[in-house]
Amino acid sequence: MDSLITAAARALAAGDPLGALDRIALRDDAPALALRGIAMAQLGDLVRAKALVKSAARAFGPKEALARARCVVAEAEIALASRDLGWPVKALEAARITLEAHSDRVNAAHARYLQIRRLLLIGRLDEADVLLAPLDPAPLPPALRAAHELVVAGIAIRRLQSQTARHALTRAEHAAREAGIPALTAEVENAFLVLDTPAACLIVHGEERPLLLEEVEALLSSTSLVVDACRYVVRGAGMSVPLATRPVLFTLARALAEAWPGDVSRETLIRRAFRLKLSDESHRARLRVEVGRLRAALKPLAGIIATQHGFALVALVSSDVVVLAQPVEEKYAALFAFLVDGESWSSSALSLALGTSQRTVQRSLDTLAAAGKVQSFGHGRARRWMTPPMPGFATTLLLPAPLPSD
Incomplete structure (x- = not known):
């Protein structure tokens, strides 16, 4: 790995995508394509990021299993960020096993956290708990320790365990500050807001x-x-x-x-x-x-x-x-509970998360769009839906996950 690739990788790890692109923006070799894809993802251009990471995976070739596995993990993270919950999870598990076999424990842990975050989004808390239990965040870098605590807090919030969530977010805040990544710090701060705004x-x-x-x-x-x-x-x-x-x-x-x-x-x-x-x-x-x-x-x-x-x-x-x-008495409250995170969702991802048919979700979205409450961009399978966050309300209780007593 040459010095420019090394420097770009370090810039991305520190949350500096522009610094990484300064070094590799004009390069088309496989490592540079992968790093450019991650940089574009950090900048929010998820469509371009996905294309670059796919190109990198093809460019690495069949003998570079470790590099290809890392590309799969990056693609899975982009899919999660773009709320493409139908992304093939078996590919991520296969990549995680490959990373473990090559002793890349950091990226293997990152792959596991992506699996857990997806389960958390669709309300499968027991499965998320099973995957989370054997993970020890202590030897991981600060950014992954923060990710671990965010997952712990997310599960606790869904189960209405406020003190467990608050302690986890405090640990996440310390880890995020140690990592020095502004976007991660902001994510922790937004999670804290859920505990301090009306939930019902x-x-x-x-x-x-x-x-x-x-x-x-x-x-x-x-x-x-x-x-x-x-x-x-x-x-x-x-x-x-x-x-x-x-x-x-x-x-x-x-x-x-x-x-x-x-x-x-x-x-x-x-x-x-x-x-x-x-x-x-x-x-x-x-x-x-x-x-x-x-x-x-x-x-x-x-x-x-x-x-x-x-x-x-x-x-x-x-x-x-x-x-x-519910804090907002609204026919489409459960739908708003997912859109309120500010991310862009596909109708298929919303269908999976809500446990209802995609056609029902599409009809609801069309009704809300006609009323000016949601907006879409893109066409066909690339179409995504989003809405500005509803001010003053946390939507924990609108999300479809059972409580422990249910």
Whole structure:
């Protein structure tokens, strides 16, 4: 490796892509192509970066397995940054094994962190935990130690473990400062913001107030009966009743919880649960059936009694009843939760992350684009969607990952 390639590599490791390009911008040999691709990725031109790294992988040839494996890792990182979650993960695992075989433990660890970050994005926390557990960040360079702690914090935030997340981010901040990479320091600072901005809305006796992540954590471990409109679960006394697949029952539970300890009229329940402006005796009969189903589902957490005007919720194991709502009541809140990170997403990546069909995601994006809430660039498979961050809200509870008690 010549001196210019060495100097460019050191510049990239220090987060100085322009310094690296000053040395290799006019070169077309395989090492220079790879470094130019990484530099363009750091500058944000992910399309050009991907093309350069692919060219470098082809230029290295079949006998240079180590260099080709490093190119695969770089391509995987570019795919993750551009939210191309459909990128072939088996290729990354094969590259990681090759790096391990050649004793390139730093890049092998980097490949593993990319795998974990992808799992974190799509809400597969248990799998991410399994991959993270054997990794020891102590012998790694500062930038990778920061990446390790960011992953730990990300998993903890998704699981509403605020103190674990805060400690991990403090360690990440120290490592980022040691690395001296401004972009990494900024990433840690943005992660800290999630802990210090409202993550949900508490509704008690008709009054609303925002909650921080640590307050949500405390609420879910309290003695209150919580109707969780972020995860569509009713929680209390260490038990939980999932109602995500029974939207009518959850709507009834939320309406009754918002009115607790008072009752809700039958007309109001019919209007909210069945989305009807007018009701007749058939709707009242259907309401009685659904209330009976909800009463059976909530045992032994709560009961439902009939009143003169409607129905009321009775807490059986808790002292009070509260509703935990999304910070932004929006039909497309889950979609916004991913777009809010400021990155550009493809509809296929959003489909994978949300666990729904790509066509459903495309229809939602088209509706939001017509309303001016999201914007796209590119065409065909290169089309990407993004939106400016929603000010003042963390979107942790909108992301599709189950809590430990679910």
